[in-house]
Amino acid sequence: MGEYLKENLAFLLLLIAWIVLGIYFGSVTFGLIGISIIAMMSKERYAEILLGFWLILMLSDSHYNMFDFAKDFKPAYMSIMVFIVVVHRSKIAQGDNMIFQLFLPFFIWSCLIIFDSPDLSTAIQKTLSYAFLFYSIPSITRFLMKEKQTQSLRTFYFIIMIYLVVGLILKYTHPEFATLVGRFRGIMGNPNGLGVLALMIGLLFDTIFNKVPGQFSRQEKIFFWLVIFANLLLSQSRSALFALMLYFFFSNFKILKGFIGALVFISILFSYQFVMNNLPFVIESLGLQEFFRLDTLEGGSGRVIAWTFAWEQIQENFFIGRGFNYAEWIYAQNYNLLSNMGHQGNAHNSYLTFWLDTGLIGLVLYVVAFLLMFLRISKSYVNSIPFMYAVIFSVSFESWLTASLNPFTIALLLGVSIMLYAQEEVPETR
Numbered sequence: 001m002g003e004y005l006k007e008n009l010a011f012l013l014l015l016i017a018w019i020v021l022g023i024y025f026g027s028v029t030f031g032l033i034g035i036s037i038i039a040m041m042s043k044e045r046y047a048e049i050l051l052g053f054w055l056i057l058m059l060s061d062s063h064y065n066m067f068d069f070a071k072d073f074k075p076a077y078m079s080i081m082v083f084i085v086v087v088h089r090s091k092i093a094q095g096d097n098m099i100f101q102l103f104l105p106f107f108i109w110s111c112l113i114i115f116d117s118p119d120l121s122t123a124i125q126k127t128l129s130y131a132f133l134f135y136s137i138p139s140i141t142r143f144l145m146k147e148k149q150t151q152s153l154r155t156f157y158f159i160i161m162i163y164l165v166v167g168l169i170l171k172y173t174h175p176e177f178a179t180l181v182g183r184f185r186g187i188m189g190n191p192n193g194l195g196v197l198a199l200m201i202g203l204l205f206d207t208i209f210n211k212v213p214g215q216f217s218r219q220e221k222i223f224f225w226l227v228i229f230a231n232l233l234l235s236q237s238r239s240a241l242f243a244l245m246l247y248f249f250f251s252n253f254k255i256l257k258g259f260i261g262a263l264v265f266i267s268i269l270f271s272y273q274f275v276m277n278n279l280p281f282v283i284e285s286l287g288l289q290e291f292f293r294l295d296t297l298e299g300g301s302g303r304v305i306a307w308t309f310a311w312e313q314i315q316e317n318f319f320i321g322r323g324f325n326y327a328e329w330i331y332a333q334n335y336n337l338l339s340n341m342g343h344q345g346n347a348h349n350s351y352l353t354f355w356l357d358t359g360l361i362g363l364v365l366y367v368v369a370f371l372l373m374f375l376r377i378s379k380s381y382v383n384s385i386p387f388m389y390a391v392i393f394s395v396s397f398e399s400w401l402t403a404s405l406n407p408f409t410i411a412l413l414l415g416v417s418i419m420l421y422a423q424e425e426v427p428e429t430r
Contacts, residue, residue, distance in 0.1 A: 008155055011048050015055060015159070022069035030073055037080055046092065046140050047152030049084065051159060053077050057407040058163060058197070063189045064177070074405045078129050081136040092143045099138045099416060100131075102373050106365040107131040110324060110358055117323035126324040130404040137410060141417035150212050150422075157216065157224070160201055163187065164227050167194070171234065184234035195237020196400055199244050200411035202228045203387055206247075207415050210383060211422040239397040242272070243390040250386035257382060265389045269396065303348045303397065305341050309334070310352040321359030327399070330356065350395035353402040373416060381419045 014036055022029040033052075040049050056077050059070035085092050110127050117123035144152060167186020170178035178184060183191040205224060209216065216224075232241045246268065250256050256264055313330055331338065331346050347353045354363045374388040391412060395401040400408040 011045075011155070015052065018052070018055075019059070019067075022073075023066040026069050027072055029069055030076065033073065034076075034080070037077075041084060041088075044091075046084070047144050047155070049081070050137075050140055050144075051152070051156055053081055054156075054407060054410055055159060055163075057405060057410060058187075060405070061189050061193055061197075061407055062187050063180070063185065064187065075125065075129065078132050078136075078405060081140070082132045085136045085139045092139050097135065097138050097142075098376070098420065099373060099413070100134045102369040103131075103134050103366070106358070106362060106369055107134075109362050109365055113320055113358065113362070114323040116320070117326060117329075119325055119329050120323075122325045122329075123323040126404070130324065133404040133409065133413065137413040138417040138420075141414055142421040145418065145421035150215055153208055153212060153215050157205065157220070161224065161227055164198070164201075164231055168227070168230060168234070183236050184231075186231065186235075191235040192237050192240070192398060193400075194235040195232055195240030196394060196398055196408050197411075198228050198231040198235070198237075199240040199390065199394055200408050200415075202244050203247060203390055204411045204415045204418075207381075207383070207387065207418055208422075211381065211418055239394060243393040246393055247386045247390040250389055251383050257385065261385070265392075269393060272393075305338060306331075306345065306348045307352060309338060310347045310349065310356060314352070314355050317356070317359060319359045319361055321355065321357050321362055324357050324402075327353040327356040327402070346399050348397055348399060350399050350401035353399040357402065377416060377419045384416075384419050387415060387419075 018029065018033055018036075021032060037049055037052070040046075040052075053074075056070045056074050059067040060074050062070075107127070107130070110130075114120070114123050114127055144150075164186065167178060167184075167188070170186065171184055178186055180190055184194070185191045186194050188194040188197060202225075209221060228244075232244065246265070250261055250265065253261075255261075309331075310327070317326075327347050347356065351363060351367075354366055358366070371388075374384050377384040391401070400406055401412070403409060
């Protein structure tokens with residue numbers, strides 16, 4: 001640990017400088033961040049640039065106003081990521097970006113329908129940023145794995161653990177900041193967001209533990225899972241916790257690897273809400289009313305209202321959609337109506353959000369690309385399908401997959417890129 005901190009002290013201090021100066025000087029800090037990124041580019045420190053981007057995305061999702069600088073800067077940082085790949089294409093983007101190519105028909109379709117958006121400027125920005133993310137993250141990750149810069153994964157580990165542990169500390173030192181309506185949210189904007197973050201980090205690092213062994217000690221892995229489950233349990237995010245349990249369930253039973261596993265997963269996915277609606281008696285008998293939030297269980301915390309509203313709106317643009325951000329726009333337009341019915345937020349379902357934004361055609365293009373991506377990866381990494389199941393389950397109850405500039409979608413892309421490009425079978429040395 002001491003040797004690691006010594007080797008990476010300069011970068012860690014740089015990140016601290018970004019945060020401190022961003023808090024006190026806001027957008028003035030953008031120049032410093034930009035200059036430091038350029039300096040890292042000149043030294044080919046692409047891993048640090050990637051981690052800095054993820055840190056900005058995590059901070060931008062925070063409920064603390066002092067991190068507003070991260071919200072303002074993340075679109076510019078996304079552009080910088082693409083600039084790096086384009087300018088250094090001969091080094092970073094060698095070979096095909098299979099992930100981007102699979103989703104290219106979806107991106108083209110999203111661009112074709114964008115001009116019917118009620119908020120054209122935002123729709124253009126979100127469409128481009130989504131495509132940019134799928135173009136840049138796999139390319140940079142492939143370069144890092146090809147150059148065997150796997151030591152950078154330890155930096156990812158420590159920064160993320162610090163982020164989650166600080167949130168846990170705040171729960172007991174400043175609970176008024178770390179909770180929302182009685183639920184733990186740490187530094188994130190809301191408890192469900194924290195649950196999704198813990199889920200995706202869990203999936204990502206279990207992939208790293210399997211695909212790039214030798215980077216972490218047994219004690220570090222134990223500490224990691226303790227922190228992940230602490231955040232999941234305290235956030236009371238039912239769908240995130242269940243998704244991670246699905247991942248472990250399908251990862252550890254060989255009989256569930258193929259067609260049988262797919263049938264079992266589909267059965268679980270479609271019966272989940274029914275089971276949740278009929279669990280009150282069991283939950284009360286076990287004394288778990290508080291964790292399962294029994295008062296919100298039957299209505300799915302307003303999700304049924306959100307899904308019903310989404311389906312009604314889909315009928316007006318069934319096949320075509322009205323471009324990225326339309327779902328967010330239409331829910332904002334009907335905020336008072338939905339709030340009076342017991343719902344706040346968005347569609348709480350990525351498939352419905354894609355359908356609203358890009359129509360049935362866009363949804364089909366995305367789902368086909370998504371499935372093909374994991375099916376191709378499954379030929380070389382058996383746990384890719386359980387990873388896929390966990391993501392499919394999570395996005396059935398949250399809309400995070402439809403956005404690019406959040407800390408969740410980037411974790412998905414990092415995970416699948418590492419599955420594709422990491423060199424396996426490094427001896428365990430720690």
